[in-house]
Ligand SMILES: [Zn+2]
C-alpha cells in the first residue's frame with residue numbers, strides 16, 4: 543500500500559462521476575439536429591452510453607448504439623420514439639471503436655433498417671481469428687502481444703479478463719444469437735477522410751490508444767467533435783498494454799495532441815459517456831498530464847526500489863489495492879514499455895516474467 547492510499551477513507555461516500563450515472567430518458571439538443579440520448583449499460587464504472595441521434599433529409603444517423611441485448615434494442619427503439627423517429631428512418635450507424643458498449647447494438651439495428659455501418663478503416667474485433675492483427679510497420683518488431691490475455695500475459699502476470707470479455711466468451715461458447723453477431727462495417731474511413739451526414743461534412747480522425755481502431759469525427763463548420771471514449775469528461779479511458787501496438791501510450795499521447803490541435807475550433811465535444819463539454823484541448827491536456835504523472839511515479843518508485851521489479855509490483859505504486867489486478871497490470875505494462883522504448887528503463891526477460899529497472 544502506498545502512503546497516499548493509506549490516508550483514504552474507503553467508507554466516505556464519493557459523489558458518482560457523470561460517466562457512472564444511470565441512463566435517463568432525457569433528450570438534450572446539443573446543436574440543431576444533434577440530439578443526445580442515453581442507453582443503459584451494465585459495465586464497471588459506467589452507467590450509460592450516449593447514443594447521439596443526428597438528423598438530415600434522409601433520416602437519422604445514430605452513434606454508438608449500446609450493447610447487444612434485447613433490453614438495449616428496446617431502449618434504442620424507445621429513445622428514437624421519444625424524439626419522434628421511427629426505427630426505419632435510421633440510415634447510418636457510427637461505431638467509434640470495437641468495444642461492446644459501442645458496437646453491440648449495431649448488428650441488430652442494421653438488420654432492422656439496412657443502414658450503413660461507419661467505422662475507422664482499422665476497425666477489428668479483438669478476438670476475430672480470421673483477420674490478421676492490424677499492426678503498423680513501425681510496430682512490427684518487438685511486439686510482446688497477440689496472446690489472449692486470459693491465457694497468459696506477456697509480462698508474466700496472471701491471465702485476466704475485462705469483465706465484458708468474459709461475458710463475450712460465454713456468449714461465444716453458448717452461441718447466444720445476437721451477441722456473437724458482430725457488425726460488418728460498410729464504410730471504413732481512412733484518417734482525414736471526409737464523410738457527409740446530418741447536413742454537415744465530417745472529417746475522420748484516427749485516434750488509436752484506448753483501442754487501436756478508435757475513430758473521432760470532427761465537424762469543422764459547426765465546431766462539433768464526436769470523440770467516443772478517446773476523451774471523456776471526468777474519467778480517463780483504460781490504456782491497455784495489449785492493443786497490438788509497440789507503444790500504445792505513445793499512440794494515445796499522439797492522438798490526444800491530434801484532437802487538442804483542433805481544440806480552438808471545437809465548441810462542443812460529444813463524448814460516449816458523460817456530458818458534452820467545451821474545453822476539448824484542456825481536457826486532452828489534463829488526461830495527458832495524468833499519464834505523465836503515472837510515468838513520474840514509476841520513475842520514482844524504481845529509483846527508490848533500486849532493483850528490478852515485476853509489472854505486478856510496479857502496479858502497486860500506481861493503483862489502489864482495490865483497483866489492482868489484470869487491467870491495472872495491463873495499464874502499468876503500457877507505461878513501463880513506454881519508458882523502456884524511451885530509453886529510460888530496461889526490460890529483463892525471465893522465462894516466466896518481465897522485470898523492469900531504471901537504466902543506470
Ligand atoms: Zn471503450
Ligand SMILES: [Zn+2]
Nearest residue numbers: 641643771814
Ligand atoms: Zn465506452
